[in-house]
Amino acid sequence: MEEPIDILLATYNGEKYLHKQIDSVLAQTYSNLKIWIRDDGSTDNTPQILATYQQKYPNKIHIIEDNLGNLGVTQNFNELAKHSTAKFIAFCDQDDIWIPEKIEKSMVLIDEYLKKSNKSICFVYSDMKIIDKYDNTTHDSFWKLAYLHPKHFTFNRLLMQNIPHGCTILMHQELKNMAFPIPKNAILHDHWLSLVTVVFGQAIATEEQLVLIRNHGENVTQRKNNNWMRLKRFYKNFSTQDEYIKHLMVRIEQAKSIPTTIQ
Numbered sequence: 001m002e003e004p005i006d007i008l009l010a011t012y013n014g015e016k017y018l019h020k021q022i023d024s025v026l027a028q029t030y031s032n033l034k035i036w037i038r039d040d041g042s043t044d045n046t047p048q049i050l051a052t053y054q055q056k057y058p059n060k061i062h063i064i065e066d067n068l069g070n071l072g073v074t075q076n077f078n079e080l081a082k083h084s085t086a087k088f089i090a091f092c093d094q095d096d097i098w099i100p101e102k103i104e105k106s107m108v109l110i111d112e113y114l115k116k117s118n119k120s121i122c123f124v125y126s127d128m129k130i131i132d133k134y135d136n137t138t139h140d141s142f143w144k145l146a147y148l149h150p151k152h153f154t155f156n157r158l159l160m161q162n163i164p165h166g167c168t169i170l171m172h173q174e175l176k177n178m179a180f181p182i183p184k185n186a187i188l189h190d191h192w193l194s195l196v197t198v199v200f201g202q203a204i205a206t207e208e209q210l211v212l213i214r215n216h217g218e219n220v221t222q223r224k225n226n227n228w229m230r231l232k233r234f235y236k237n238f239s240t241q242d243e244y245i246k247h248l249m250v251r252i253e254q255a256k257s258i259p260t261t262i263q
Contacts, residue, residue, distance in 0.1 A: 002032035005088045005103060005170070008080040010073055011050065012040040014094035017214060018049050020135075021094055026060065030103040035061045035092075038080050041070040046094075077166070077189045078182045087173045091166040091189065097131070097212040106170040109204050114172075121178055121201030123171035123193065125164035126210040133216040142213060150205035155198050158191075159251055164203065166190035168211050175201060183257040187250060195258055 007025055011018065025035060039047055054061045064083060071079065077091060088110070090103065106124040113122060130139040139145050142165075153163050166189055179196040186192035197203050 002030060003088055003107070004032050004034065004086045005030070005090060005107075006084040006086040007033055007035045007090050007092050008077055008084065009035055009037045009092040009094065010040065010076040010080060011037060011042060011046050011094045012070070012073075012076075013042045013044045013046060015042075015045040015049060017095035017133075017216075018046060020097055021092065022053055022061075024096075024098040024100075025092060026057065027100055028098065028103045029101050030107060033060065033103065034086065036064065036080050036083050037061065038064040038066075038076055040072070040076045074182055074186055074189045074192075075184075078180065081176055081180045084173075084176065088170060089173065089176055090170045093167045093213075095214045095216070096128075096167050097135070097214070099210055099212070102126075102210040103170065105206070105208065105210060109206060110170060110172065113202065113204050117202065119201050120172045120174040121197065122204060123164070123169050123175055123197060123201075124204045124206065125170075126168040126206045126208055128165065128168060128211040128213040129209040131212045131214050133214070135212070137212075138215065141207075141209065143207070150203075150207075153194070153198060153203050153205065155195075158194050158198055159255055162188070162191040162194055164190055164194055164205075165211075165213070166193075167213065169193065178259065183254075185250075185253045185257055187254055192254065195255065199258060 025033065037050055039050060050063055054063050064079065066079070068079065081089070088107070109124045110122065114120060128142040129137050130142055130145065132138050143149060148163050150163070169190060171193065175193065175197060178200060179193050182189055182192050194203065
């Protein structure tokens with residue numbers, strides 16, 4: 001029997017690619033899924049698209065409506081997590097595509113880990129293929145392009161640069177209980193989860209590409225703080241002493257918020 005899984009989908013002005021992302025979640029080979037969606041104040045047709053999906057799939061899709069306004073991607077996920085009660089939770093961006101077996105393969109890995117470990121503070125993460133705005137593959141491995149590898153998942157490395165991307169993460173509820181609410185000084189939700197996990201739990205990596213991550217000039221997270229800009233900034237931050245200090249201080253403040261004991 002399939003364990004229920006909550007999918008947390010944060011949206012903002014995502015009308016162009018949102019259909020493909022939601023359709024790829026609904027097409028998962030793992031069927032016991034509930035999709036929680038919170039829109040962060042879109043000014044395009046995203047709310048109308050979400051309403052149409054909710055009407056069509058009322059038992060699968062649940063839209064959170066509040067008066068909190070635009071919170072940004074990390075705190076949007078923070079709000080979404082408040083509504084999740086499932087044992088397993090996955091994070092979903094608005095413009096990628098999940099391969100049909102993403103959740104099923106992630107669950108196999110996390111189940112195998114839980115059967116041989118007494119630690120339930122854990123998550124699974126994967127590599128990704130990169131696609132353009134036409135869904136054409138532009139690179140077969142994001143990890144190779146960004147020089148990332150699971151062996152880099154160490155406390156010292158993670159203090160400076162995150163490895164897992166949130167759109168690939170499937171986590172156990174115990175990690176949610178430990179890591180949430182996400183502090184205001186967290187850089188991004190996935191970076192914060194990685195730091196908490198490396199201290200108290202276990203990250204399980206697969207080099208299989210389970211997500212098609214979209215690179216296009218209209219990504220909200222790309223413009224602000226996702227994969228491409230994060231990669232560029234990581235190297236740019238070392239170009240001047242001032243930039244390096246700023247880069248370092250942001251990470252020091254985030255590290256100060258890491259819990260000291262298991263709650």
